[in-house]
Structure formats: structure tokens, C-alpha cells
Amino acid sequence: MCKGGDSVKLCFNHLLLAFSYALDCVEKDYFKTTSYHGKRVSYICLLLGEHFALNNQQLSDLVGCAILHDNGLTEYYKQGDNTQEAEFLKIHCEVGEENIDYIPFFEDVHNVILYHHEAVDGSGPFHKMIDEIPLYAQLIHIADWIDVNYNLQDMSEKEYQNILLELHKLRNKEFSDKVVDAYLAALTYDKIIINNDQLENYLRENIHNIYQDFTDSQMLAICQLFARIIDSKSPHTRTHSIGVASKASYMALYYEYDEEMMLKLFFAGAMHDVGKLVIDRDVLEKPAQLTDSEYTYMQTHAYYSYKILSDMQLGEIVHWASYHHEKLDGSGYPFGKKAEELDFIDRLMACCDIYQALTEDRPYKDAMSHEKSIEIMRSMAVGNKIDSQIVEDMNKVFGKTS
Ligand SMILES: [Fe+2]
Ligand SMILES: [Fe+2]
Ligand SMILES: [Fe+2]
Ligand SMILES: [Fe+2]
Numbered sequence: 001m002c003k004g005g006d007s008v009k010l011c012f013n014h015l016l017l018a019f020s021y022a023l024d025c026v027e028k029d030y031f032k033t034t035s036y037h038g039k040r041v042s043y044i045c046l047l048l049g050e051h052f053a054l055n056n057q058q059l060s061d062l063v064g065c066a067i068l069h070d071n072g073l074t075e076y077y078k079q080g081d082n083t084q085e086a087e088f089l090k091i092h093c094e095v096g097e098e099n100i101d102y103i104p105f106f107e108d109v110h111n112v113i114l115y116h117h118e119a120v121d122g123s124g125p126f127h128k129m130i131d132e133i134p135l136y137a138q139l140i141h142i143a144d145w146i147d148v149n150y151n152l153q154d155m156s157e158k159e160y161q162n163i164l165l166e167l168h169k170l171r172n173k174e175f176s177d178k179v180v181d182a183y184l185a186a187l188t189y190d191k192i193i194i195n196n197d198q199l200e201n202y203l204r205e206n207i208h209n210i211y212q213d214f215t216d217s218q219m220l221a222i223c224q225l226f227a228r229i230i231d232s233k234s235p236h237t238r239t240h241s242i243g244v245a246s247k248a249s250y251m252a253l254y255y256e257y258d259e260e261m262m263l264k265l266f267f268a269g270a271m272h273d274v275g276k277l278v279i280d281r282d283v284l285e286k287p288a289q290l291t292d293s294e295y296t297y298m299q300t301h302a303y304y305s306y307k308i309l310s311d312m313q314l315g316e317i318v319h320w321a322s323y324h325h326e327k328l329d330g331s332g333y334p335f336g337k338k339a340e341e342l343d344f345i346d347r348l349m350a351c352c353d354i355y356q357a358l359t360e361d362r363p364y365k366d367a368m369s370h371e372k373s374i375e376i377m378r379s380m381a382v383g384n385k386i387d388s389q390i391v392e393d394m395n396k397v398f399g400k401t402s
Contacts, residue, residue: 011210011211011212012060012064012103012104012212012214012222013060013063013064013067013207013210014207014312014313015222015312016063016064016067016068017039017042017067017203017204017207017311018308018309018311018312018313019067019226019274019308019312020038020039020042020067021278021308021311022230022274022275022277022278022304022308023038023067023068023070023071023073023229023277024036024037024038024039025277025278026070026073026074026229026233026277027070027073035196036196036199036200037070037147037148038066038067038068038069038070039067039196039199039200039203040143040147040152040199041066041067041069041140041143041144041147042063042066042067042143042203043194043199043202043203044139044142044143044146044147044187044192045062045063045066045136045139045140045143046059046062046063046066046203046206046207047186047187047191048139048142048143048179048182048183048186048187049062049063049139050186051182051185051186052135052182056210057106057107057210058106058107060106060207060210061105061106061107061109061136062136062139063203063207064103064105064109065100065105065109065112065113065136065140066136066139066140066143068096068099068100068103068113069096069113069116069140069144070092070096071095071096071099071100071113071225071229072091072092072093072094072095072096072097072098072099072113073092073096074229074232074233074277086125089117089125090125090126093113093114093115093116093117093125093126094114096113096114096116097111097113097114099225099228099229100113100225102217102218102221102224102225103218103221103222103225104212104214104218104221104222109134109136110134111133111134111137112134112136112137112140113137113140114126114137115128115132115133115134115137115141116137116140116141116144117141117144118132118133118137118138118141119141119173119174119175120133120138120172120173120174120175120176121172121173121174123173130176138175138176138179139179139182141174141175142175142179142180142183145174145175146163146183146187146192150163152192152193152194153193153194153195153196155192155193157189160189160192160193164184167180167183167184168180216259216263219263219267220263220266223245223266223267223270223271224242224270226241226270226271226274227241227242227245227270227271228242229277230270230271230273230274230276230277233276233277233281233284234276234281234284234285235285236285236361236362236363237360237362239360240273240356240357240360241269241270241271241272241273242269242270243356243360244269244270244272244273244324244349244352244353244356245265245266245267245268245269245270246266246269247269247352247355247356247394247398248265248266248268248269248348248349248352249262249263249265249266249269250397250398251265251348251352251390251393251394251397252265252266254393254396254397255393264316264317264320265320265345265348265349267314267317267321268317268320268321268345268349269321269349269352271305271309271314271317271321272305272321272322272324272349272353273301273305274304274305274308274309274321275300275301275302275303275304275305275306275307275308275322276301276304276305277304278300278301278304279297279298279300279301279304283297283298284298287363287364299325299333299334300334302322302323302324302325302333302334303322303333303334305321305322305324306318306319306322306334309321309322316345319343319346320345320346320349321349322334323335323337323342323346323349323350324346324349324350324352324353325350325353326342326346326350327350327384327385327386328342328347328384328385328386328387329383329384329385331385332350332385339384344387344390347386347387347390348387348390350386350387351377351386351387351390351391351394352394354377354380354386355373355377355394355398358372358373358376358377359373370395370398370399374391374394374395374399377391377394378391
């Protein structure tokens with residue numbers, strides 16, 4: 001976030017690029033695909049978009065959609081693993097489209113994510129024909145197809161020729177003429193064999209970081225998108241991030257913070273567990289007690305939250321969100337910070353996280369009452385784990401509402 005005059009400006013694609021690390025981990029976890037799928041699709045789309053002479057705002061929208069094209073994937077697990085392949089294709093498109101409904105793109109990007117698996121001959125999941133499929137959806141589709149079917153990092157020139165042969169066969173069936181032609185012109189062999197580091201740098205340098213003013217409701221939509229993606233990876237805690245975000249903003253109201261601060265606290269709450277996207281779902285959703293090594297692995301989510309949020313360059317939100325498992329006596333994780341290193345908001349976010357976790361259902365426990373949760377938190381405060389004044393303040397604020 002950067003301050004420009006009186007307003008808070010954000011570069012949405014910059015945020016997305018950092019977040020795409022987490023999204024790519026989800027894809028890797030579910031489908032054992034190569035890492036960097038979202039980034040690679042974005043890179044291919046960027047080159048194709050330049051070929052079509054899109055302007056900077058259009059390129060920004062295209063790359064934003066490309067990074068987010070599989071944002072509905074976490075829904076897969078929510079639907080259960082028995083979902084048929086075809087049905088799943090539709091679901092992740094529908095959920096992905098719905099999730100970005102309120103995101104402030106420059107131009108209308110309706111149906112781009114919804115139709116990113118459509119074939120131009122109408123044989124795709126929604127049976128749309130060429131005229132009904134937006135260009136950006138067609139570009140994402142070809143980029144996705146290439147990255148899923150070929151190992152681009154490690155490709156010989158002969159294998160590259162095979163892609164071209166295959167693309168000729170798929171002309172006017174899977175992909176339109178103009179998209180195949182654009183691919184042939186823009187994605188030459190030397191452009192396609194880019195490695196992960198080069199890819200990351202290329203995107204950072206060429207992604208057109210356009211800083212925009214966001215209204216409060218647009219910011220909320222962005223927070224909610226991230227929170228929904230994070231929460232849907234863990235069906236048992238499907239409202240956890242949003243719950244922490246809303247608890248934090250209630251507390252901001254109680255402390256009479258201004259609107260910008262309230263929004264920042266909401267953002268921190270929505271993002272605090274973003275690192276969970278990196279954790280294998282077998283561990284995240286294990287119905288039994290975690291082993292010691294699994295528990296240690298699970299704890300790394302807080303470090304990944306720190307890493308992802310640092311990459312997003314979110315200023316103080318980085319530590320407000322990612323220190324939520326730190327304890328005043330230094331016994332917390334990932335950094336073992338002590339009281340003097342934890343500011344008031346760090347402490348507040350930790351309390352909101354604990355309160356939310358106690359008052360929500362988990363597979364191994366029912367939701368606790370407000371009174372019982374405060375009792376537990378008071379004993380933690382006595383043990384110098386969390387801030388006693390904040391616990392009392394939360395008692396005042398949520399005692400009335402719950
Ligand atoms: Fe997809
Ligand atoms: Fe994909
Ligand atoms: Fe956490
Ligand atoms: Fe949490």
C-alpha cells in the first residue's frame with residue numbers, strides 16, 4: 001500500500017503477483033502440477049496480449065485474470081473428491097468467476113474466468129462457441145493448455161516443434177485461428193523456455209504496475225476474495241479468516257480508529273492465515289491429532305503468511321497479520337517475538353485469532369461460548385501469553401453481541 005496525497009493507493013496486480021505464489025501452491029497440492037502454473041500462464045498471456053497490441057490497462061486486466069484464472073480451485077475440496085472431472089471443470093470456473101465479481105478491473109472482464117476452459121467448437125464445459133468466448137478467456141485457455149501439457153522449463157527444440165504440430169491439429173477445434181497464429185508469432189522457442197527466476201523477474205518488470213485509488217468497498221471486495229480463497233482450502237474453518245477480519249474491525253470501532261485503520265485491520269485479519277495455502281491439505285485437514293513433525297510443519301504457515309505479505313509490500317499489515325501466533329513470553333512462532341517486540345495491533349490480532357478459533361466449530365470440538373472463550377483467554381493472559389487488557393476489551397465488545 002502506498003500513500004498518494006490523502007488517499008491510499010494500491011497496485012492490484014502487484015498484490016496478485018505475490019498472492020499467486022500461494023495460489024500456485026494450491027494447484028500443485030491438488031494436481032501435482034509444476035509449480036508457478038499461474039505465473040507461467042500469466043507470462044504467456046502477457047506476450048499474447050502484447051501481440052494483440054492491448055494497451056497497459058487491458059494488459060493489466062488480462063494478467064490479473066490470468067493470475068486468478070484458477071482461484072476457484074480450493075472449492076474442489078469443498079465439493080468432495082468424488083466430483084466428476086467434467087463437473088469439477090465447471091465448478092471451478094463458476095466459483096472463480098463469482099469470486100472476482102466485485103474486483104475493480106479497468107474494463108469489463110465478465111465471463112473471462114467462467115469460460116477459460118471453453119473450446120471454440122462448442123465442446124467445452126459450457127458448450128460456448130467462438131463468438132461467445134471473450135478474447136482474454138481464449139488466451140488464458142491456450143496458455144493453460146500449454147503449461148498443463150508440456151514441461152516448458154525443460155524443453156528441447158524438438159518438443160517445441162511438437163507443440164506447434166499439436167496446435168495445428170487443434171485449430172478451429174480447441175483454439176481459434178487468430179489465437180493459434182498469435183501463439184506462433186509471440187511464443188518463439190527462446191521465449192517459452194524461460195526458467196522460474198527469469199519468469200518472476202519478467203513479470204515484475206513488465207506487468208505494468210498501475211497504482212489505483214480504491215474505494216473502501218473495492219478494498220473490502222479484494223480482502224473478501226483473498227479470505228474466501230484461503231478459507232475454502234479448509235472446509236472445517238470456512239469462515240475463519242473473514243471472522244478474524246470482522247472481529248478486528250469491531251475492535252477498531254471500539255478503539256475509535258479511523259476508517260483507513262479499520263480497513264487495514266480488516267485486511268490483516270483476512271490475510272493472517274494466507275500461509276495455510278502453502279500447507280498440504282492432508283495435514284491441514286487431518287481429522288486426527290497431528291504428529292509432532294506435522295505440527296511443526298503446520299506452524300510454518302505463519303512464516304509463509306509473513307513471506308507472502310512481505311512480497312505484497314503491505315507495510316505494517318505484514319507483521320500485524322503474520323505475528324498472530326507470537327506470544328508475549330516469547331514462546332510463540334514463527335519468530336519467538338517477545339512482548340517488547342509486539343505492538344498493540346500485533347497483540348490485538350493474536351487475540352482476535354484465538355477468540356475466533358475458540359468460538360467456531362472444529363472437527364474435534366464444538367464452538368465455545370463467549371464466556372468460556374474469555375475464561376480461557378484470561379488464563380492465557382495470566383500466563384503472559386496474550387495481552388490482558390485486550391482480553392477485557394474483547395469481553396466488553398463481544399459479550400454484548402454473542
Ligand atoms: Fe482452470
Ligand atoms: Fe490452470
Ligand atoms: Fe494461523
Ligand atoms: Fe487463524
